[in-house]
Amino acid sequence: MDSSGRLFFSSPPCQGNMLFLGSGDPVFRGARSVISMEENSKRRPFFSSPEELFDEEYYDEQLPEKKRRLTPEQVHLLEKSFETENKLEPERKTELAKKLGLQPRQVAVWFQNRRARWKTKQLERDYDQLKSSYDSLLSNYDAVVKDNDRLKTEVLSLTEKLQAKKVAGEPVLGQKLEPTMTGEMNDALAAPFHVKVEDRLSTGSGESAVVDEDCRQLVDSGDSYFPNDDHYPGCVAPGDGVQSEEDDGSDDGQNYFPTVFESAEQQNQVEGVPMGWWVWS
DNA sequence: TTGTGTTTTATTGCCTCC
């Protein structure tokens, strides 16, 4: 019994988990190292059936053994049960243990370890998913930067044309030009030349993803590419939505951030949110 | 056969909940 009063197999030894010497004496944990490998060469499945557990002759024939694996049948049933519900209520534990010829504690341990394995796998899956999302985001960012450069060049070219007309004495509509490319070029392109962002986006001015100034854009601030909540309320950085398996208590194959967010891409592109962003769903 | 890496079973200690 441990400090919390729990009963472990070795103290006192439970029927199902006894490690037997030839004489039928239980071998406890402390004696593990004494048992030779040769003695261990004769193997049998961990526990075959409840009947066998009580069959003295069965054990008499066996040499002392240590840890034994569960049979494929036992594992199969446990897996099926785990699929149904990854948490084990006392009744189900007892029932399963009876069915499998195991100690309830063994069933509990199996579930515990199975949950741990599931969690590890889930973390791997989530990592892959986040990585691909990041890659996609990065690629979108590069496209936006390129588009931005292209538009700058376009603006510069138009400005030069305006300057040329001005020098030639031709009237320039809405003229209120600054001599240099400063500020937002807003005045330079004022009035008739000012084209609404939506229009630009909808015309052949390119496949620009650049949107209104009020709209959130990717900014290379030197920080993470992941948005923070202050600037991207609709987005969530990885980790924010981590949900422990206890939250839903099910093994439904969902990732470790199950329903917290999904990519905007998957949601037919949320308005104003570049492809690849994660959004609350 | 042996060395080595991986998987599985089990224990321990700590934490939370009732």
Added chain:
DNA sequence: GGAGGCAATAAAACACAA
């Protein structure tokens, strides 16, 4: 305080290359 969960870990069992 007891029961049960989890992380960390030990150690047996297994797989496999050399």
